[in-house]
Amino acid sequence: xxxxxxxxxxxxxxxxxxxxxxxxxxxxxxxxxxxxxxxxxxxxxxxxxxxxxxxxxxxxxxxxxxxxxxxxxxxxxxxxxxxxxxxxxxxxxxxxxxxxxxxxxxxxxxxxxxxxxxxxxxxxxxxxxxxxxxxxxxxxxxxxxxxxxxxxxxxxxxxxxxxxxxxxxxxxxxxxxxxxxxxxxxxxxxxxxxxxxxxxxxxxxxxxxxxxxxxxxxxxxxxxxxxxxxxxxxxxxxxxxxxxxxxxxxxxx
Amino acid sequence: xxxxxxxxxxxxxxxxxxxxxxxxxxxxxxxxxxxxxxxxxxxxxxxxxxxxxxxxxxxxxxxxxxxxxxxxxxxxxxxxxxxxxxxxxxxxxxxxxxxxxxxxxxxxxxxxxxxxxxxxxxxxxxxxxxxxxxxxxxxxxxxxxxxxxxxxxxxxxxxxxxxxxxxxxxxxxxxxxxxxxxxxxxxxxxxxxxxxxxxxxxxxxxxxxxxxxxxxxxxxxxxxxxxxxxxxxxxxxxxxxxxxxxxxxxxxxxxxxxxxxxxxxxxxxxxxxxxxxxxxxxxxxxxxxxxxxxxxxxxxxxxxxxxxxxxxxxxxxxxxxxxxxxxxxxxxxxxxxxxxxxxxxxxxxxxxxxxxxxxxxxxxxxxxxxxxxxxxxxxxxxxxxxxxxxxxxxxxxxxxxxxxxxxxxxxxxxxxxxxxxxxxxxxxxxxxxxxxxxxxxxxxxxxxxxxxxxxxxxxxxxxxxxxxxxxxxxxxxxxxxxxxxxxxxxxxxxxxxxxxxxxxxxxxxxxxxxxxxxxxxxxxxxxxxxxxxxxxxxxxxxxxxxxxxxxxxxxxxxxxxxxxxxxxxxxxxxxxxxxxxxxxxxxxxxxxxxxxxxxx
Numbered sequence: 027x028x029x030x031x032x033x034x035x036x037x038x039x040x041x042x043x044x045x046x047x048x049x050x051x052x053x054x055x056x057x058x059x060x061x062x063x064x065x066x067x068x069x070x071x072x073x074x075x076x077x078x079x080x081x082x083x084x085x086x087x088x089x090x091x092x093x094x095x096x097x098x099x100x101x102x103x104x105x106x107x108x109x110x111x112x113x114x115x116x117x118x119x120x121x122x123x124x125x126x127x128x129x130x131x132x133x134x135x136x137x138x139x140x141x142x143x144x145x146x147x148x149x150x151x152x153x154x155x156x157x158x159x160x161x162x163x164x165x166x167x168x169x170x171x172x173x174x175x176x177x178x179x180x181x182x183x184x185x186x187x188x189x190x191x192x193x194x195x196x197x198x199x200x201x202x203x204x205x206x207x208x209x210x211x212x213x214x215x216x217x218x219x220x221x222x223x224x225x226x227x228x229x230x231x232x233x234x235x236x237x238x239x240x241x242x243x244x245x246x247x248x249x250x251x252x253x254x255x256x257x258x259x260x261x262x263x264x265x266x267x268x269x270x271x272x273x274x275x276x277x278x279x
Numbered sequence: 280x281x282x283x284x285x286x287x288x289x290x291x292x293x294x295x296x297x298x299x300x301x302x303x304x305x306x307x308x309x310x311x312x313x314x315x316x317x318x319x320x321x322x323x324x325x326x327x328x329x330x331x332x333x334x335x336x337x338x339x340x341x342x343x344x345x346x347x348x349x350x351x352x353x354x355x356x357x358x359x360x361x362x363x364x365x366x367x368x369x370x371x372x373x374x375x376x377x378x379x380x381x382x383x384x385x386x387x388x389x390x391x392x393x394x395x396x397x398x399x400x401x402x403x404x405x406x407x408x409x410x411x412x413x414x415x416x417x418x419x420x421x422x423x424x425x426x427x428x429x430x431x432x433x434x435x436x437x438x439x440x441x442x443x444x445x446x447x448x449x450x451x452x453x454x455x456x457x458x459x460x461x462x463x464x465x466x467x468x469x470x471x472x473x474x475x476x477x478x479x480x481x482x483x484x485x486x487x488x489x490x491x492x493x494x495x496x497x498x499x500x501x502x503x504x505x506x507x508x509x510x511x512x513x514x515x516x517x518x519x520x521x522x523x524x525x526x527x528x529x530x531x532x533x534x535x536x537x538x539x540x541x542x543x544x545x546x547x548x549x550x551x552x553x554x555x556x557x558x559x560x561x562x563x564x565x566x567x568x569x570x571x572x573x574x575x576x577x578x579x580x581x582x583x584x585x586x587x588x589x590x591x592x593x594x595x596x597x598x599x600x601x602x603x604x605x606x607x608x609x610x611x612x613x614x615x616x617x618x619x620x621x622x623x624x625x626x627x628x629x630x631x632x633x634x635x636x637x638x639x640x641x642x643x644x645x646x647x648x649x650x651x652x653x654x655x656x657x658x659x660x661x662x663x664x665x666x667x668x669x670x671x672x673x674x675x676x677x678x679x680x681x682x683x684x685x686x687x688x689x690x691x692x693x694x695x696x697x698x699x700x701x702x703x704x705x706x707x708x709x710x711x712x713x714x715x716x717x718x719x720x721x722x723x724x725x726x727x728x729x730x731x732x733x734x735x736x737x738x739x740x741x742x743x744x745x746x747x748x749x750x751x752x753x754x755x756x757x758x759x760x761x762x763x764x765x766x767x768x769x770x771x772x773x774x775x776x777x778x779x780x781x782x783x784x785x786x787x788x789x790x791x792x793x794x795x796x797x798x799x800x801x802x803x804x805x806x807x808x809x810x811x812x813x814x815x816x817x818x819x820x821x822x823x824x825x826x827x828x829x830x831x832x833x834x835x836x837x838x839x840x841x842x843x844x845x846x847x848x849x850x851x852x853x854x855x856x857x858x859x860x861x862x863x864x865x866x867x868x869x870x871x872x873x874x875x876x877x878x879x
Contacts, residue, residue: 050719057717084720091715122712155730163738170746178753210730 049080060088065095083112087119094126100222100244100276102126107220107247107278111213114151130245136263150205155213158206165199219260219275221246228268232257239268248275300325302386302393309401309488310373315341318369318381320395324362325388333395334382335371337402343369376404401488423547428453428521430551432466432514434504435635440559441509442573442604443667446476446635447502449517449551452487452494458544459522465500466517466551470508470558472607476632477501503632505604506558514554521547561665565672568611572664574603574636578675580660586683589652593682597624597660600640603667605630610643614658617708620648649684656681764811771808772875775801779868786860794860795850798867802843805871809878819843831877839870 056071072089086109093102106123110116139147150158172192179185224244229236232254240262242248248260251267258275261267305319318335322328332344344367352361367384378401385394429452436445449466451457478500487496499519506512524542561573576599583594595615599608610624625646630639649655660677729735778801785794807817810825819840826836845863849855 049722053719057715060715079725080722081725082720082722084716084718088715091712094712118713118716125710125712155728159730159735163735163742166739167742170742174746174749174753177750178757206730210728213728214726 049075049078053085057088060092060095063095065092068092069096081108081112083109083116083119086112087116087122090119090122090126094122099126099129100220103130103245103247104220104276104278107218111278113154114209114212115153127245131243132246134246134263137265150209151212153205153209155206155209158202158209162199162202162206165195165202169196169199214279216277216279217250218278219248219250219258220278221248221270221274222276223274226270226274228260228270230268232259232269236269240266242270250275250277300388300393302395304381304384304395304398306381306398306400307486308399309403309486309493311493312373312376312402312404315370315372318343318371320344320367320384320386321364322366322386322388322393323364325365325386325393326363328365328386328388330365330367331385331387332367333384335369337373337375337377337379338381338400339372339374341370341372343367373400373402376402378402403488403491403493423455423523423525423545425549427455428457428523428547428549430517430519430549432517432551432554434514434554434556437555438557438559439506440573440665440667441506441561442571442607442665443506444574444604444636445504445506445556447473447504447514447554448477448498449500449502451482451497451499451519451521451549452489453497453521453523454492454494456524457495457521458524461520461522461546462518463499463520464518466502466514468502468504468514470506470512471514472505472507472604473502474606474632475500476503503635503637504556505607506556509558509560512556512558514556516550516553518548518550521549523547562670562672565665566663566674568661568674569663569665569672570609570611572599572603572608572662573667574601574605574664575666575668576601576603576662576664576675578660578662578677580677580680582657582680582682585681586685587649588685589649589687591687592646592648595645595647595657595680597643597645597662597677598640599643599662601664602636602638603664605637605639605641608641610645611660611662613645613660615645615647616649616655616657618649618651619655620650622646622648649682652684652686654681654683767808767811768878771805772871774808775805775871778804779864779871782867783864786864791854791860792850795846798863799843799846799850802839802846802867802871805874806839809874829878831874835870835873835877838866839874842866842870 052071052075056068056075059065059068059071069089069092072085072092075085076089086105090102090105090109093099093105103123103126106119106126109119110123113119153161169192172188172195175188176185176192179188221242221244226242227238228240228242230239231237242262246262248262248270251259251261253259253272256272257269258272259267260270260275301321301323302325303321303323305317305321307316310316320330320333322330330344330346346365346367348363348365350361350363352359378399380397380399383394383397385392387393431450431452432447433450434445434447436443439445447466447468451460477498479498482497482499484495484497487494523545525545526542579598579600581596583596587593595613597611597613599605599611606628610626613621615621622645624643627642627644628639630637630641632638657680659679661674662676663672663674665671666673778797782794782797782801785797803817806812806822806826807814810822812821812825823836823840826839827833842863846867849863
């Protein structure tokens with residue numbers, strides 16, 4: 027299923043694919059440099075690909091690895107987060123992210139969510155948005171087929187079965203469609219950021235008059251609630267809030 | 280158990296003389312002006328020597344060289360050794376102050392020339408009498424000043440890096456007659472690792488010039504110190520109570536007093552000044568293999584055996600030789616192949632202190648037991664030390680070593696009993712990120728998603744419209760089919776009546792077979808039209824089933840099918856007669872009209 031999604035994207039952006047050979051050679055070079063532990067140079071290659079407006083899960087994943095090897099943990103987390111936006115349930119990326127987080131100082135206990143919400147979040151994070159979309163279209167086609175069968179089938183039994191199937195499959199199609207939209211919404215969020223500076227103090231108000239209320243360290247994930255000049259209001263995963271300088275964070279998008 | 284016999288006999292010529300000869304010079308380093316002193320050259324175990332005297336300038340030679348010979352023979356545990364020494368003695372007198380060099384003297388023995396080094400003698404003007412004699416003059420007073428006896432702790436370096444060895448020497452200086460010492464408190468070296476390297480049983484006095492005065496100097500203790508902390512470390516003072524003999528001044532001197540001196544014992548506490556050592560920390564940027572070794576070292580590694588069998592022990596030796604804080608060296612980490620059982624290293628020391636540092640070697644023996652067979656490579660041993668001279672970290676690396684491990688032959692020695700192989704849990708050694716992805720990915724444009732895009736909705740719309748088109752097409756087809764059924768249904772009675780009419784005409788004109796055929800067709804055709812069956816589909820069973828489904832009276836169904844059966848039978852049977860034909864005709868008309876009422 028995932029392959030078919032990729033195939034679809036491949037076909038749709040065929041004009042774009044023409045450019046891919048140059049990108050592929052950059053990609054191979056950077057990978058070779060990484061293998062030789064020349065991380066700075068490998069990173070240059072990856073950044074060039076990224077700046078050309080191309081992306082893929084693999085690119086972000088490799089960049090995360092490179093930054094980790096260069097011990098720039100904030101950037102490593104940033105790129106693993108980016109990779110996970112394109113493939114939210116990738117085992118390797120999740121594993122590496124856990125390891126990088128071990129290097130970070132701040133331990134933040136997220137507010138526990140209602141178990142149904144948690145379960146739904148977990149479900150739609152199982153697949154990337156594109157795959158969910160393809161799923162929804164295929165399921166819809168299947169459901170419509172069952173509707174036709176239900177209406178025009180000769181035997182009563184077949185009609186009964188196709189009615190049930192049509193309803194179930196239609197429900198699944200709608201669910202995948204919603205999951206796709208939700209997953210995409212999650213992947214295109216612009217309010218998630220990572221703390222970049224090694225130590226940064228969170229103030230109660232923007233500007234100098236603010237009192238220091240928290241000290242955060244490199245690699246901590248925050249949600250940006252609003253921006254005011256060079257200050258941003260952030261919220262931690264445990265719900266605490268404060269103001270930070272804009273240049274101390276990296277946005278994940 | 281030592282039995283020593285010393286004999287001063289010159290006859291014992293048959294004893295083989297050791298070839299290891301020595302030629303040395305002995306002279307006090309400091310003398311007072313006008314003092315007479317001895318200059319002695321000693322040749323030990325140099326047979327048939329010829330002495331070439333040194334050049335002596337700036338001194339008066341009062342006597343000499345006088346030659347004296349000493350033969351010595353000793354038995355130690357039944358072994359006899361003999362030595363012979365010849366000494367040439369001069370009596371010199373210093374007449375002017377300054378530092379003067381007494382040139383080299385040489386001895387030729389069996390065509391080999393032995394030379395002494397030139398020695399420097401310092402002549403001091405200030406002290407016109409040597410120390411031993413002064414004590415007599417001081418007799419008038421029992422007052423011992425701090426200048427008369429003092430203690431010093433000298434160190435060879437005051438600025439060191441952490442771990443760099445230095446020597447501390449505790450020295451007693453005196454110009455009075457020190458008979459003994461009590462209540463000695465030696466220094467405690469807090470912040471240092473210390474080791475006594477010199478602690479004489481018997482104090483040896485030497486002369487030394489201290490600020491123009493001749494003092495008797497004795498080295499009490501000597502230590503090698505290794506700083507373990509950084510910063511300014513103070514060495515606390517040490518104390519000695521000296522027992523000094525002073526000639527007592529007595530009133531009413533008698534004549535005898537000059538011959539029999541009476542001495543008085545005076546106790547004097549002397550305290551050494553404290554010394555502060557400034558210890559710098561080692562520079563940053565130490566490689567991870569650095570474990571505090573400071574000095575200058577070399578590294579050597581070797582294996583006890585090159586090839587072993589599995590489960591046999593083999594040792595790897597790592598020898599670190601050189602100078603520095605050898606005593607504190609830690610065992611370097613050796614990375615053995617993962618399937619090796621490694622035991623704690625055994626450490627063998629071989630070092631001594633010299634010139635304020637330790638020189639020698641330390642050998643680490645790592646016993647290992649290979650648990651699987653194959654050819655293994657033991658990774659290079661990495662040892663890093665801080666080089667004091669260059670002020671840098673230096674890393675030594677040994678060459679990787681190969682170890683051949685053959686399959687053990689002993690594994691099957693437990694006869695008949697199942698010997699389990701060494702199964703173990705696989706343990707994680709460490710954690711790292713997973714490796715990068717290397718296959719070429721499928722690239723997509725940044726920020727472009729299929730979900731919610733035009734493409735998605737286009738496909739959605741296309742699906743729905745395809746479904747709609749299919750739906751309507753199927754609906755139309757059904758309609759059309761329904762029409763056909765209705766037409767057939769409505770025309771069924773009409774056609775049946777027409778056929779019955781034809782059949783009636785055939786009956787009248789005595790066309791016996793055509794009559795039955797027409798009647799049969801009327802019956803079949805009517806029911807097929809009514810039930811919308813094609814000719815192929817129609818059979819008596821099917822018709823019965825369909826009519827039952829439409830809840831037609833069973834009796835009527837039976838009548839109808841019987842009628843069809845009798846028509847078919849009659850077609851191939853002999854003519855049953857006019858009355859029978861008429862009866863069947865009437866029956867057919869009645870059944871069809873009855874059926875028409877039921878089915879409509």
